[in-house]
Amino acid sequence: MPMKVTGRAADYREIDRFDDGVGWIAHPDEKMQRASHAIRTGDDDVWIVDPVDADGVDDLFEEFGDVQGVVVLMDRHARAAAAVAERHDVPIHVPSFVDPGIDARTLPVTDELPGTDFEVVRVLDLPGWDEAALYDGETLVLGDVLGTADYFTVDDERIGVHPMLRVKPPQALEQFRPERILVGHGDGVMYEATDALRDALDGARRRAPKAWLDAVRSMF
Template sequence: MPMKATGTATGYAEIDRFDDGVGWIAHPEEAMQRASHAVATDDGDVWVVDPVDAEGVDDLFAEFGDVRGVVVLMDRHGRDAAAVAQRHDVPIYVPSFVDPGIDARTQPVTDRLPDTDFEVVRTVDWPGWDEAALFDGETLVVGDAVGTASYFTTGDERVGVHPMLRVKPPKALEGLRPERILVGHGEGVMRDATSALEHALDGARRRAPKAWLDAVRSMV
């Protein structure tokens, strides 16, 4: 099992389907489990978040409406944003404090995505690591701050804090009460998401040693 696959995938695994969106993992065989999402607004605009490209993936989210923009949530998630944006002739929207390092024109966003209820929440502000989440009161879309891939979770966690953030979990996520959590690595949490997030944040530091050991084992 490769840690990270390369090239455009010839297929994908669908994940996280709900009334206003869907997700996919372009390379289900990779250990990193890079996940991408398309979320729709009431007026039929579709926002593609942190996409990893795959053949035929446009058909997956076409049923939700027309693509309004591509969103990159963190500095390491440039992924295939430029290719997807060019194909749909739309801008790439990036939180104003994030530099995704991609060779394409980007549109900075501050408080929220244009014409949506999605607030931009700054989750990580470290040297070399800037990250945001999107939250509209129901759906929380996260880059790396929390995830469900095997190297994020330990014990009975359904979602876990990133191994490097466990000593100091992101305070910006505290108090949020999402119905679902869409993550950048792994399948999302589609039920009892608030309790799963609270459990992850409350016990992140206490469970850190075991999580680190589990992460090393999963990568090996």
Template structure:
């Protein structure tokens, strides 16, 4: 199983379908389980950190016209520009974001923290120089996290339904998510949680530090491999 697939996908795996959108994983075989999402809003469909794959456009079209594409982490652009050019929309970046990994070959615009994409508010999760800049979207029901929180196997330990990335377990995003009570939590890595998501998020954040030793043993090697793959490609 590769940490991060580099070949072109031949298909995709659908995840996270609900009335307000759908998600997909273009490379189900990879450890990172990079997930993309299409969110239905009153502005149209917003694509979040998308990765292209054959047939994905038909999946998106079920929910309407694409209003825009948004990137929530400075560590990747994925295929944001491909989708932006295809649908003739800009790539939206958080206003404070700098040092975005990779050139974006499409028009861009900026969204202030606290600004909205349809009903979704942009939340700052972490910003530490150019090392880690991460954002999330929240509409009162659905939280779309980017990096720190997810359900990919390498992010969880024990009976966790949501886990915190090993690199963030000692400094989990408590402040960013403290006042949120989502019905579902979607992530840039792995499938989302659609039942008792508030409890799963609280458990993940509150116990991130305590479970760090267990997570280090269980997921340390996988985390090193994913970081190396992300830096290499």
């Protein structure tokens, strides 16, 4: 099983379906489990978040409405944003403090995603790693600070802090009380998400040694 598969996927696995959105993992066999999401806002406007492209994926989110834009939440998540945006003739929205290095039309966003209830919240500010979250009071959408892929979680965690952040998890995450959490690596947490988030943050440092060991093992 490779860590990461390059190129457009021939298929995908659907994840995280709820009334106003759906997700997919374009290369289900890769260890990184890169996840992407389509979220409906307002009058059937659809926003595509951190997309990894796959054959037929447009059909997956077509039922939710018309694509209004693509969102990139962090520096390393340019992924297939340019290809998806070009296909739907929409701009790529990037938090003003994030630089994913995309060679395509982009629009900076600051406090909120235009025309939606989603706040744009800075959750990490490190050299080489700037990341934003989207949050509307119910749904929390993240890139890398939290995840559910094998190398993120340990013991009974339903979601885990990124291994590199376990000693000092981002304080910005403490403000959220979501019903669901959608992440950039792995399936989302679709019920009792606030409890899962609290457990992940409270136990991050204590479980760090085992998490690091498990993360290393998962790479091989």
